[in-house]
Structure formats: structure tokens, C-alpha cells
Amino acid sequence: MNNRTTLIGALLLSSTMAMAELPDGYWTAEQTQPILDATLKVTLGVDLAHLTAAETRALAELLAAGWIMHSLYEDQLHPEANSAKQALDALHYTAAEKRDTTNLLDLYYLSKGPIVTTLDNERLPFLPVVDAVPGKNVYPPDLTREEFDAYIEARPGQTASLLAERAIVRRVTAENIAADLEMLGQYPAVDALHTGLRSKLEALDANASGLYAVPYALAYAPALYAAKKHLDTAAAILEPDAPDFAAYLRNRGRDLLSGDYESGDASWVSAEFRNLNLQFGSYETYNDSLLGVKAFYSASLLARDEEKSRALAAVMTELQSIEDSLPYEHQKRVRSHVPVGVYNVVADFGQARGANTATILPNDADHARKYGRIVLIRNNILTSPEIFEDRKRRYAAALDPGFHEHLTMDGGFNRTLWHEIGHYLGVSATADGRGLSEALAEYADFLEEMKSDLVSLYAAPRLQTIGYYDSEGMRAHYADGIRRTLQVVRPRPEQPYQNMQLMQFNFFMEYGLIEPSDESALLTINYDRYHEAVSELLAEVLLLQYAGDYELAREFIERWNYWDEMVHGKLAERMQQGARYRNTMVRYGILDD
Numbered sequence: 001m002n003n004r005t006t007l008i009g010a011l012l013l014s015s016t017m018a019m020a021e022l023p024d025g026y027w028t029a030e031q032t033q034p035i036l037d038a039t040l041k042v043t044l045g046v047d048l049a050h051l052t053a054a055e056t057r058a059l060a061e062l063l064a065a066g067w068i069m070h071s072l073y074e075d076q077l078h079p080e081a082n083s084a085k086q087a088l089d090a091l092h093y094t095a096a097e098k099r100d101t102t103n104l105l106d107l108y109y110l111s112k113g114p115i116v117t118t119l120d121n122e123r124l125p126f127l128p129v130v131d132a133v134p135g136k137n138v139y140p141p142d143l144t145r146e147e148f149d150a151y152i153e154a155r156p157g158q159t160a161s162l163l164a165e166r167a168i169v170r171r172v173t174a175e176n177i178a179a180d181l182e183m184l185g186q187y188p189a190v191d192a193l194h195t196g197l198r199s200k201l202e203a204l205d206a207n208a209s210g211l212y213a214v215p216y217a218l219a220y221a222p223a224l225y226a227a228k229k230h231l232d233t234a235a236a237i238l239e240p241d242a243p244d245f246a247a248y249l250r251n252r253g254r255d256l257l258s259g260d261y262e263s264g265d266a267s268w269v270s271a272e273f274r275n276l277n278l279q280f281g282s283y284e285t286y287n288d289s290l291l292g293v294k295a296f297y298s299a300s301l302l303a304r305d306e307e308k309s310r311a312l313a314a315v316m317t318e319l320q321s322i323e324d325s326l327p328y329e330h331q332k333r334v335r336s337h338v339p340v341g342v343y344n345v346v347a348d349f350g351q352a353r354g355a356n357t358a359t360i361l362p363n364d365a366d367h368a369r370k371y372g373r374i375v376l377i378r379n380n381i382l383t384s385p386e387i388f389e390d391r392k393r394r395y396a397a398a399l400d401p402g403f404h405e406h407l408t409m410d411g412g413f414n415r416t417l418w419h420e421i422g423h424y425l426g427v428s429a430t431a432d433g434r435g436l437s438e439a440l441a442e443y444a445d446f447l448e449e450m451k452s453d454l455v456s457l458y459a460a461p462r463l464q465t466i467g468y469y470d471s472e473g474m475r476a477h478y479a480d481g482i483r484r485t486l487q488v489v490r491p492r493p494e495q496p497y498q499n500m501q502l503m504q505f506n507f508f509m510e511y512g513l514i515e516p517s518d519e520s521a522l523l524t525i526n527y528d529r530y531h532e533a534v535s536e537l538l539a540e541v542l543l544l545q546y547a548g549d550y551e552l553a554r555e556f557i558e559r560w561n562y563w564d565e566m567v568h569g570k571l572a573e574r575m576q577q578g579a580r581y582r583n584t585m586v587r588y589g590i591l592d593d
């Protein structure tokens, strides 16, 4: 059903019934308001006066391509996202009293779909849709980890295709196979780019139950085709001004249809793009709570901050010496040129939308080895006064007053910057040459993020030695490292960032780096224990990554991932009282939504 027919349907409906009450399944303003009251609203505006004429003209195409990523992302998260949004729009349009529906639209925007995280950190539908499942909409809804593991153990030949990061998993049914073959017929370019896909689909036995993988390129072909068109048009506009950017856009457009991101990654990471940059496609796997392997779609349109980017380039020469000092024995050669830039976010879409402070891509270990990884520091998020004030309130609610002034905006900027660079350092493959996500499955993200947090903290004293920091600058980096570990609610098992932060908190606590003060019972930081504690934990994480042993990783996480209501619960309660906001809703001046 298209927008128009939905709207007409809703208009007919509204003429036959009073709209005083919401239909079943829609949350009322009484239910939604507390969540929205706890949401910090930030609008990012970026001065784009320095763009070239061609860059300015290309904006509309790049944003249109971004919207397609956004819609695909919502569909990946929930099978009814797009239809539920249409129904909500129609309901809003016809509602006499719009408070309920305005709130629901805000909640949908915040949640990027019909499932919201409540103030108790539960995931619940606020529109009349089915409950969320761990595999979201990229696996059969009833598939469990146990069934999947048993299935691939019996059929090892299918493991690689089913675990592919850019393929959805379906059950073998006559309807599914027929629909996929029909789509393949409609998109001959996808057929041509995926050798063997047609014969594989044709060979499936519809009478035998089982699972099969369908490349995103086929499953989402109509949307990806449309996105490629926008990228190609933007490339044609940008060609004379920014040929590297144009080449990247053409490569990335093709990548969408091939499902192989190598050409786009290679032409993106270290190229010269002038004033704009675009992160585009499916990269991060955080939303896959079933197996942690499926990538979700995103786009970020970014404007380069030339002055801040140049200031960073100088300190990058220290990377090899930091790598060489890390507490492990398998040091690698680090690129002398790490493409790190400071950007202001123009607009984010899909998985990238939110208050993310930085990005480093690609994740693919082979691409990173061959081409490096681009680091995009998101300046207007990191230096947003509203976001910093909110963070500081939370920190101040948990820390002894003697430590409050140690937290600064620059400290957060630098800790984040070195977290991203931390992804460049340390272990990138297991001892026996496997990729970390292959070896460690759902624990891979967890350990990788923890490593990067710790490398950032580990590097701080060295940065002081070389004059990058004065003592206050380093202390601010350290203070932000503690702020980062504070949890305002108990994390759910599938939240890699929050759980690894909680584990750091527990380690730091047991190590005596942080401890409650006698007078206030609030936390104090023993800065003189900092480097030792960080070194010890980092050594353990690097060892686990290098070993690539799933069971060892599980034991490590079980050892450190705990929550004690008397300790963590009490601190969380303090922070909940001290800080107003639990969520951040980011809007973009350039988008009129």
C-alpha cells in the first residue's frame, strides 16, 4: 500500500469513528511523555559556506541517498517499521487532538522504529506491531542461536554463506525461493555480479526444511538501485571539483549491488575529498543480537574541519611508538599515515544516526590491512555544549566533588580520538590468522571496543611526555575514562559498549583505581594507580583477542561482567536523580523532518 492509499483509508476510517481514543497498541501520551522528558534534544547546524559550488549542488543527491539507507535500516530492525510509520502518519494527520501522535512520532524518530527502550531499559513496542526479536529482521523471526548452531554443525559447507555480514538468512520455503528468483530476474546486474547465486537458489529443495543466505544486494535490490543512482548523479556533479570523491561514490554505488565493499573502501580511506565526506553502506553489526555478524545500513554526510584536522596530523607520527609499547608481544607495523580527520556532522541516517562521537572504518580486517582505516571524529557532537553539560551532570552525581572539575570537553574529545586510533593498534587477527569476529562471534565487538577504550587510556601518559598534554590535559583524559565506565542503568546482555564499560568499572574498582570516599561515599580516582590498572586489563584483552578462543572470552566476560544493586544500583540511582536525560535525540538543520 502506498502513502496515498493509506491516507485515504485513514480518512475514511476517521469519518466513521470518533478519534478521541487511540486504536489498540498505540501508547498514550501518559506512557510516552516520561521517556521524551528524559530525552535531550539537540539540533546540529553546520555552516556550509566554504563548500564549492559543485559540493553544494551535490548535497541534495547525497542526502536523498542517505534517506534510502535510513529506510533500509528501519526495515532491517523491524519487519513492520515502514508500515507502522505510514499508519502512524495517517493517524496523526486525521487526529483532532495531536499530542498523543506527536509524541509517538518523536518516539519513532528517537527509536528508528516501533520498539522503544524504556526508562527501565526494556525493549517494548509502542505501536501495534510484533515484539522485537534478537535477530531483528535479518533472520527468520523464530530462529534461535541453538537451532542455528546445530544447523551449521551438521552442514559446515553452509557456514560461511549464512554468517556473511551482508546476507540475510531465510528459511527454505517454496515462496521464499520463488520471490528471490523473481527479484533476481528483475535485477540482471545483481545476477551478473553474483556468480552462482541463481543456480544456488534453483538447486534449493523447497520440500526440505533448512536455512539459506540471500545477499543484501538481492534482498534489498530496489532500494540499493535507487541509492546507487543518487550516488552516480552526485559523482557526475562532483567530478571536476573533487575527482577522488566522485570516484569513491561510483565505486560505493557498485559495491551496494555486488555486496563486496573493497573498491569503495579502497577509494575512500586515504583519498583527498576536499570539504565533504560520506560514510555509506552497511558496516556495523551492533544491532544483530542473535549472532553479532550482520551489518546494518547507515550514512553520514560530514563536512571537514580543516584547521582541527591539520592540528591532529602532527601527533599521528607517534603511533608506532605507542603500538610498540603496548603490553603484548606481537607488535605490528602501523601505517605512518593514518587518515584521521575532524568533521562536523551535516546529517546522519540509519545506524549512524545519534550522538556517536566518532567512526572508524572499514571493519574488514583485510581491507584495513591493505588500505588502512579512516577515522572520522565528529566535532559538533563532541563539542555540543548541551551534550557535555548532560554528561557532566551524570559524572558529578557519581564522583566526589573534589573530582568534578577534572572533566573537560577537551578531555572527552581527546579520549574519543584515541579510542578510535586504538582500533588501529593492537591485535587485528588471531594467532592462527582468523578474523576476530569469526573467532569470537558475539564477543568480538565487545573485546574490540574494550581494547580501544584501554589503548586510549594507555596512551595518555605518553602523550604528556611528548608535550601533547600538560598535566591538566592528561588528567581530563583520565577523568573522561572513568566517566565512560559509569552506567546509569544495568546494561542488557546484547549491549556491547555498556557491558564492556561496566567490566572496566568493575576491574578498576577491584584494582583500587576507583573507590568510594569515606565522607561522601561517592567515587574517588586514585590517579597513581591508573596506568598500572589499564596496562593489566589491556594485556588481558589483547591476549584474548590473539588467542581467539570463544570459551576463554566467555569466561573473562563472566568474571568481570557483574552488577551489584548495593554498589552499581546505588550509583545508578544517584546518576538518574542527578542527570535529567537518558537519551539523546539528534536532529539536523539541513533536513526538514
Ligand SMILES: [Zn+2]
Pocket (backbone or CB within 6 Å): 419, 420, 423, 449, 452
Ligand atoms: Zn570504537
